[in-house]
Amino acid sequence: MVDICRRANVLVLEDNPYGLLRFEGEPLPPLRAANPDDVIYLGSFSKIFAPGLRIGWALVPEHLQRRYYLAAESVTLCPPALNQMLVSAYLRDYDWKGQIETYRGLYAERCRAMLAALKEYMPAGTTWTRPQGGFFVWVSLPEGLDTYPLLHKAIDAGVVFIPGAAFTPSDEPSNKLRLAFSAVPPEAIAEGVRRLAPVLHEAMAAL
Ligand SMILES: Cc1ncc(COP(=O)(O)O)c(C=O)c1O
Incomplete structure (x- = not known):
């Protein structure tokens, strides 16, 4: 992929906040490892220390460092100093x-x-997917179903998911949904899936 992008003069942004949270399978080297001049690598403390800190790190090709610095400064000015001190103390x-x-x-x-x-x-x-790391399982429903309207029914049933449409740049409906297993204990996960099932079942029966 990096070779194709290099030939097309496209810069690759490797956004990898879950890379360290792989719990199964072979370790995957980051794209950046073999391509330090063609890939900007982003890591985050949001998934391995505390969400909401908005502190991460970037490995930037040397030839882009000044431009990256200026672009980042114009967007964030500076990540919160207190949060940076927290991360720094944590690592130390x-x-x-x-x-x-x-x-x-x-x-x-x-x-x-x-x-x-x-x-x-x-x-x-x-x-559904069988992830080897990270926080999420993706569930697919039959083609033709849109998971977005099902969200409100799921909330009424006492469970929340993210509709697949939230992750695409197009306005097309999506028959997929994302479930997070990161923040809740196993019993609550089972209960959430149990609540979700009839909502999906009803939508599929009406197709
Ligand atoms: C793929 C991906 N990239 C980046 C982020 C955001 O990380 P941060 O909190 O460091 O901005 C998230 C968080 O949800 C994510 O899922």
């Missing part, structure tokens, strides 16, 4: 690599809980 005083290892175990367990609940409750005709 805590075993952050050990903490990431702990998170990997936690998310692997929550992911397993979600996959087991999906297997138990999802109506026939749905499919």
Whole structure:
């Protein structure tokens, strides 16, 4: 992919806040590792320390560093100084690599809980991903269904998801939805999937 982009003179932005949270399979080297002149790599403390800090890091090709610096400054001026001090103290005083290892175990367990609940409750005709890291499972419904209107029904049923349409640049409806397993314990994950199932079932029956 990087080779194609290099030939087309397209810069690659590798936005990888979940890369350290891989809990299964072979480690994947970042695109940036073998292509330091063609890829800007972004990491974030939002997923490995605390969400909402809005502190991350960028590995920028040397030839772009000044332009990157000016562009970043014009957008953010400066990331919050207090948050930077928190991150700095965290990296200095805590075993952050050990903490990431702990998170990997936690998310692997929550992911397993979600996959087991999906297997138990999802109506026939749905499919879903089996992630090897990160926070999310994507569920696909049959073609022709739009998950956006189902969100309100799901909220009424006591569960929330993100409709796939939120992740596309087009206005097309999406038959996919994203479920997060990161923030809730396994029992709550199973309960959430149990609540979601009849909402999907009803929409599929009406198709
Ligand atoms: C793919 C991706 N990139 C970037 C971010 C944002 O990270 P930050 O909180 O550091 O802005 C998120 C967070 O939801 C994300 O999912």
